[in-house]
Amino acid sequence: MNATSMSSPAPVLPPYLTQQLRRFGPLLIIIGLHIALFYALRSGLMHQVAQILPREIVASFVTLQPPAPEPKPQPTPKTVPVVKKTVTQKPRPVITDKPAPQAITEATPPAAEPSNAPPSDAAPSAPPAPAAPAVPKTISGVSYINAPRPVYPPLDARMGNEGTVTLRVLINEKGRAEKVEVQKSSGSLRMDDAARDAVMRALFKPYLEDGKPAPAYAIVPINFTLNR
Structure with missing residues (x-):
């Protein structure tokens, strides 16, 4: 018989x-x-386990400062001998009120006597310069009292x-032509002269200003x- 069959269920x-x-x-x-846990605390088993465990180690780092540089030796100041200068005072001139025996004194001129002559009149002032005449205006249209009558040059005719x-x-101001200029020629000097003579004989209405x-x-x- 097998062991499995022999075992109890x-x-x-x-x-x-x-x-x-x-x-x-x-x-x-x-x-x-x-x-x-309560039993372990009562029997001191936890205390023994705490003693077996490693304790905490606290480490602190200390920074080392570099050594201070040694002071350089200062040079000893040189002693310079002081030379005292002797100042010689120049003799000052002596000023006296008495004149020298060979001094030349200038004669004072006599005071001018007041004159009884009447004061001369001031020079007359120059008269003011006359004002520059105003430039005449140029008008667009004119009216005639006697219109110009030009004579046609026979040769041109x-x-x-x-x-x-x-x-x-x-x-x-009187309506007469004082100055006549040819602004644009007709192409014939004879007609230009005839026109100028006709305008000089004409009579215009004067221009009124104010x-x-x-x-x-x-x-x-x-x-x-x-x-x-």
């Missing part, structure tokens, strides 16, 4: 008891551990020359046209 706990062990088993184990002369005329006649420049065109 394992005891089987009833189901009720198995459920109670599963339920209260952990609690019984915890209680047993507490009882064992025979040759059939035509043109327009533009004149710049300075009209004075209600008073004033000289003014005017641009006057003179046409030379042949009736064909």
Whole structure:
């Protein structure tokens, strides 16, 4: 017979008891551990274990400072002999109120006598310079009292020359032409001269500035046209 057949069967706990062990088993184990710990404390077993364990070692690091440099020897100051200078005082001149026997005294001029002559009048001041005359204005349009009547040059009429002369005329306060300049020629000197002579004989209405006649420049065109 085999040994397995000879061994007794394992005891089987009833189901009720198995459920109670599963339920209260952990609690019984915890209680047993507490009882064992309490016993160990009472018997001094924990104290022996604490003595066996290594103790804590505290190490501290100390920083070493470098040695201080040795002081350098200071040079001893040299002794310089002091040389005293002798200052010779120059003789000061003696000032006396008495004149020297060979001194030349300057004769004081006599005081000027007050004159009874009346004071001369101050030099008359120069009269102020006259103000520069104002430049006449240039007007755009003119009115005539006697309009210019130019004479057509016969040679230009025979040759059939035509043109327009533009004149710049300075009209004075009386309406007369004081200065006539040819601003644009007609192309014929004879027609330019005839236009200038006609403007010099004409009579203009004076230019009024602030209600008073004033000289003014005017641009006057003179046409030379042949009736064909």
